[in-house]
Amino acid sequence: MNAMLREKESVAAVPLAARGLTHCYEGSNVLRGVDLALEPGSVLGLIGRNGAGKSTLIRAMLGLLQPLSGSAFVFGEPALKLGDDAKARLAYVPQQPEALAWLTAQQMLDYVGRFYPRWDTEFARKTLERWKIQPNKLLAKLSPGERQRVDLIRALASQPELLVLDEPAAALDPVARRELLREVALRAGDSGTTVLFSTHIVSDLERVASEIAFLHEGHLLLRCGVDETKERYGRLWLPAAKSAAAPAQALSRRRHDDGSLSLVVERDAQGRWPEAAELPGARVDALGLEDLFVEIAE
Amino acid sequence: MKIVRLLGLPWMALSRRWRVGTGISFALLFAAIPVAGTMKWRGFAGTPGIVHAMATFDCLFWALTLSQSLLLAREAHRLRLPRLGRNIYTSLILYALLTIALPALLLSWLGGNAEVALTECALGAGLGMAYATLPAYLGVFVCFVPMLSDHAGPWLPMPARLPDGFLAWAAPCTLTLWLLIASFWRSNVRRDLGLIRGRRPIIMNLRMQAWYGNTCSNNGEVELIRRRMRWLQPEVDLRFSGPGHTVRNLRIAMGGLGMPLTTSSRLKQVTIILASTAIPLLVMGIAWHGQPFLSNFLRSSELLVFGLSLLSAVLALAPAQTLRHRWNRPNAELPLLALLPGLGDSAEVKRSLLQANLLPTLSLQALLMLAMLGVAAAVHMNAGIRIMLLLGPATGATMLTAFALISLGGVRIGDGRQFALAIYGYLLISISVLLALPLFGSQSPISIPGVALIAAVAWATLFAILLRLAQRGWRGLRQRPHPFLIQ
The missing domain is CATH 3.40.50.300 (P-loop containing nucleotide triphosphate hydrolases)
Structure with a gap:
């Protein structure tokens, strides 16, 4: 009640x-x-x-x-x-x-x-x-x-x-x-x-x-x-060798021809990217709103 | 191009369902002609009935099937496909040889008059083509041609009695008709669609209303309003609308026949209807030239009451279709009405919706019914016939209510099924009323026990289906939180 x-x-x-x-x-x-x-x-x-x-x-x-x-x-x-x-x-x-x-x-x-x-x-x-x-x-x-x-x-x-x-x-x-x-x-x-x-x-x-x-x-x-999106979401790129360490939680996940992996990831409550972002060769790119939309929608 | 493909060309403009239906119907009709010929073999050479039947067949075939080539020819022109354009003309010539020249040749071989057969078949085909491809205001006159053949005998020789006299007027008329068709064909192929409805060929108006395949086109009505001349446009009367006038508000929002109009607009609409009604009377007057009009008219009272009975039933279809379109458009009146404040609570709106959508047509049907009963009483038709005549308005009212309720109640029933049910109803009315009228001697065929039993079963089936649909619709409407839900 x-x-x-x-x-x-x-x-x-x-x-x-x-x-x-x-x-x-x-x-x-x-x-x-x-x-x-x-x-x-x-x-x-x-x-x-x-x-x-x-x-x-x-x-x-x-x-x-x-x-x-x-x-x-x-x-x-x-x-x-x-x-x-x-x-x-x-x-x-x-x-x-x-x-x-x-x-x-x-x-x-x-x-x-x-x-x-x-x-x-x-x-x-x-x-x-x-x-x-x-x-x-x-x-x-x-x-x-x-x-x-x-x-x-x-x-x-x-x-x-x-x-x-x-x-x-x-x-x-x-x-x-x-x-x-x-x-x-x-x-x-x-x-x-x-x-x-x-x-x-x-x-x-x-x-x-x-x-x-x-x-x-x-x-x-x-x-x-809207202003938050650039800060909060990013594209995590992992080389083929590290793709197994990709985080389970991702908004989108795309594997490239060379075996590398692109994921749209979100910062956690403390403002940190997933651990995989710290791996050697890994890279986090900022995403504009349109890029974010395309990455997720594709 | 192969002959088979050329022959198939006009059929390509039809939807599959329409193609199959028309193909089967025409094949059966075509087969019936030699059968009839065989049955009357001995008197065949002297019987112009077969030529007449062939001409009628040509008329229907060219009107319903071959006229579709105009749509293809337009597309070919717009898409810059000259070869297709040429093939369409070749295909039509081929069909002319097969449906006009070949039958004439066969009939002359069997001893008939080749010139008369050729002219009559060409005239029949030309009339069919003219109906479909000339501007609607001209094409519609083809509907009066059967009356001419029935009534204009004294001054217009018919092939059965005076073949030479017939040839003297029919041959130049047929030639002129085909030249007229060719001229309009050419301009219709080249002109843009931006034509007002009356000037468009009927075949194009029908296509615009999407009668072929999809009967629930959303754009048809808007397109019709767009094409209509400004002075023909009904003008809405917004007085007494707003909160507290739910029925009137809904009549405005639903549009169509029930929409409140300003006095001048109402007068204009009534004048247009009266003028349209006057045309057949005028044609009848011309056809009965020199004969007492009233007595002739009353002699046709059987057909008049039959027409009124059928019309009161046919009237149900337009408002039912309008309502169906309204409830199929998620971006039109439904969201507007669903969120409009001051319309009243859900129960009141449901009641008012039924009133707004049913009452105008039911009133019109009641008026037609009174007119029909008045004529029936004036010519002393017996009670049995009057009861049969009442089946028309009764079916119309039930059909309207059932179809309105299934739309409002969100009952899903295919367009095809609804259309088939309507056709079944109209056929039943036509057959029952015609069999009840004393057209075939002193005893009405409907009074024969076997026929009466079949008719009773057919009627019971129709009403059972309609009442079941109405019940489902009513239940759906009652269960809906508000009546303007999008499907």
């Missing part, structure tokens, strides 16, 4: 939390017991290859799909049974939004805006103008990039406390992408909005994310601060 209360209190404190989420499509596991929680005001970048399960994780965390097991909470409420209060504090932009194609951009914003108590009509109008989107054009007739921007306006105009973006920059040109990232950073910095966004564009993460979570084949492989 006490444990349940403690869990309830702990999830109530965070805007978004997932516990042991598991899901599969047509027999193949997409999520394998994922735990994830977002601290208030944080900007978490969820990174992973195509098909890694990012969208599924986001949908399960928001209660848009029913996972096979595990639970998700939004502002402490079970994601599958969200109340109006929690919904009003949350905004989500799916990857390649397609909703309400028969409405014009203005009609869609008017329609959706009626439901949000803190809807910022002026922001919606000005941003449509700034992003050069014709308000009277049907959503079906907008390009994918324009449509994504209209949906971003829809999400931002509701002044959410939690903003969830699934690959928000996928259809945007570099200028629009930069503007979006600036807007996200502003929201997080000024209003303390908590942001979760998925991407496979590493430079976007470096620009705005305070933390990253790396999802690979349904597992959350690592979770840390």
Whole structure:
């Protein structure tokens, strides 16, 4: 009973939390017991290859799909049974939004805006103008990039406390992408909005994310601060003769043609690399975020 | 290129399932013609029925199969494959020899009129091709041609009675038709797809709606809106939407037939529907020129009530498909509605969803049913026929409810199965109602005990399947924490 209360209190404190989420499509596991929680005001970048399960994780965390097991909470409420209060504090932009194609951009914003108590009509109008989107054009007739921007306006105009973006920059040109990232950073910095966004564009993460979570084949492989990654993770190279001494714990492991071994390793609690790094011929290279992503994902 | 490969070329534009189905159907149809000919061997030379059957076969074959070559020719042009383009034309010429010239030659050898056979087969094939490859606003007129052959006899000689008179008008008309087809073919091959729906050939519209193979295309609807002319676009009425108006909110969010429209837009849509309805009446008026229109119309009352009965059932398919598309798109309305505050609690939303999606179509079906019963009463149809006619709306309402519930309840049923069930239902309605109407003498065939028993079993099977699906859907919907779950 006490444990349940403690869990309830702990999830109530965070805007978004997932516990042991598991899901599969047509027999193949997409999520394998994922735990994830977002601290208030944080900007978490969820990174992973195509098909890694990012969208599924986001949908399960928001209660848009029913996972096979595990639970998700939004502002402490079970994601599958969200109340109006929690919904009003949350905004989500799916990857390649397609909703309400028969409405014009203005009609869609008017329609959706009626439901949000803190809807910022002026922001919606000005941003449509700034992003050069014709308000009277049907959503079906907008390009994918324009449509994504209209949906971003829809999400931002509701002044959410939690903003969830699934690959928000996928259809945007570099200028629009930069503007979006600036807007996200502003929201997080000024209003303390908590942001979760998925991407496979590493430079976007470096620009705005305070933390990253790396999802690979349904597992959350690592979770840390963006600035921390360079310090905390490295590539350990062991010559063929020493490869037997490779540490058992590694985020990735690749054997080269000459028998040498490359591993992505993590410092321990005392900030030390694994013992194998001290072996003669062994070498630890610093890894940038992109290198780290590639090393693990390959 | 080998002849076999040339003959196989038009079939390459079809999905495997469609290819097999069409191939078998046409093989059976084609086989039926000589069988019929053999049965009537003695009177064969004087019987234009075989030529007529061959022309009808050509019409269907060219419309459904050979017209697909247009899609291939477009692809060949876009991919800069001139050789493939030439092969497509050769293949069509080969098919023209096989399906038009060869039958005409055989019929003349058997004593028939070669010129008439050639013209009639070429006209049949041309009409099929015109239906599929001319712009839709022209192609649709081909549907009225059977009426012309039935009713325009007094001023348009038909081959059965006046072969020479028939040749005098049909030969130049056929030639003009083929020239028209060639001209549009050329421009369709070269033009970009950026055409509005009415100007696109039906074959391309069908392909866009992905009727071939995948009936659940996500982009079809968006593509249709994109291609539609602005003035044809229904304009939504956003008044009385927002928290507290759940049904109306959902009708807006679901789009389609049930979407609330502004008064001017509603009037415009009604005008378009009335104008479309007026076209067949106009054609009937022309065909019955000089004859009393009303009495002719009432004489066709059997077909009218049959049409209304079938239409009220067919109406179920479009909203059911729309709903299916909505619940298959993870990035569209589902997440938006799932996270929209102020829609109401889960139970209320489920109730409202059913209302928003079922009521508009059910109301329309009820109106059609009243119209149908009104006509049936006006021409004094007996109670038995009226009950059979009611099977149309009843099937339509059950089908709509069942299909809506399986979408909302997350029941997985393949597109093919759903489509097959709908076709089974429509065939059953057609056969039962036609057998019930006094079209075949004084006694309706449906009243024969054996026929009635088979019909009863077939109907019971259909309703059992539909009710079982509805039950599964209802259970699924009730068990869902909220109705907008992504599959």
